[in-house]
Structures are given as structure tokens and as C-alpha cells.
Amino acid sequence: MTNRSPAVEDCLAQLGAGLLPLAQGARALRLDGLALVLVRAVDETPEPVRLCGRLTGRLEDQQLVHGQGPSSDAAQHGRTVLAPDLTALPTDRWPGLVPEMERLGIDAVFAFPLHLGAAHIGALTGHRTTARALTPRQADDAQALADGIAQALLRLPHWLTGLGPLPFSEAHQAAGMLSARCGLSPEHAMLRLRGHALAHNRSLLGTARGVLQGLLSLEDID
DSSP states (O other), rough: OOOOHHHHHHHHHHTTTOOOOOOHHHHHHOSEEEEEEEOOOTTSOEEEEEETTHHHHHHHHHHHTTTTTTHHHHHHHHHOOOESGGHHHHHHSTTHHHHHHHHTTTOOEEEEEEEEETTEEEEEEEEESSOOOOOOOHHHHHHHHHHHHHHHHHHHGGGGGOOOOOOHHHHHHHHHHHHHHHHHHHHHHHHHHHHHHHTOOOHHHHHHHHHHHTTSGGOOOO
16 A cells, blocks of 8 residues: 555556646645656766746756756766755755756755666656755655656657657757757767856857857857
8 A cells, every 4th residue: 555645646647648747746746846857878968858837947957057966966876866955055066056046046956766677767856946845755756756757658668759849959959050060969069059058157048049040150159
């Protein structure tokens, strides 16, 4: 007999039916947003593929720009991240990123790894705009939801492609443009986009849109 909340049990049932109830999951866990982040390649920063919540996209964008954060810790290293008060973190934890999260109005972050056997394949990352810990039941529910998503990915490998465009598809389009015109690999082109965003205090998507709209020349992306 499980001790999971009825709301999370309902989310797991929807996963079994091929749905992805992220917004319902966030409400069940008393979070202000959730991101599903997947590992694309071992040495690459994990990519957010589904988002819910007003600040979630901006939070994940900053993690991509800085190349670190709770999503990466959970997705690449299989670590559960419980940071209920960002002001209490050591100064060497996610340097540069924590001030950006606080500037967004985010005060707490949590990330739960997605596992398939021994492989780390992604993370379920949530945040709160008030500093408050998860209860033990909420933490257990969040990991159960992450486990349910991992099983859905195993069962239905093309499941997410039918849920709409990826939230950072414009960054890949801009990287493709850089790759084609500058003779770079797509991975190197994405690194240049991220580096430019970090150096100029921009978002990754804002930088990518500047390239795609002709507002940033390819020579600007150093």
C-alpha cells in the first residue's frame, strides 16, 4: 500500500495513458513550476523539453547559460537536489547562477533524477517563489513522479514529440545557422551562443532570437 497523495496517483495514471500532467504535478507538490529536463549526450548540458509555470522557462534558460544548476546536478549526476532556501547555500554552489535565480524571484529549487537502471536520463526540476522545504511526503511524491516519467519514456520513446515544439528549439535553429555559416559543429555553435549570452548578461533564447531576426550578426557571437 502506497502513501502517495491521491493527486500524484492521478498524475501517474495519466502518465500510463500517455499524458504528461506537469501542471497538475506542480499543484500536487505545492510548487510554482516544474521542468522536465533530458540528457541529450553525456558531455552536453541537459535540455528542458517540457515546462510549466510562469518562471520555469527563465530559470531553465539561466541554467543553460551558466552550464550548471539543480537540473544538471540531478540529470547528469543522479543527485537529488533539495535547496529550500537559496540564501542559505554555500557561496561556491552554482556561482553566478544563484543571484540570477534570486533576481527572478525564485527562493527554493528542487530536482529529482530520472533513472533507467543505472543510467541517468534526466530530471524533474521544481521551484518555489518562497523559501520553504518540501515535506517528506512531497519529496517522495516528486521522486515517484520522476520515476513514472522515466518509465513512460521507456515505454513510449517518441511520446514527447507529439506534445508540441521544444521550448528551446529557437536556440537550436540559431546554432544551426552558426554551424552552417561558420563551419562549426552544432555543439560548438551552441557553446558560442551560451558564452555570448553569459558575457553580455542575456538569456539564451534572447540571444538566439537576435541571431534569427538579424539583430545580432554572426560576428557578434564571439
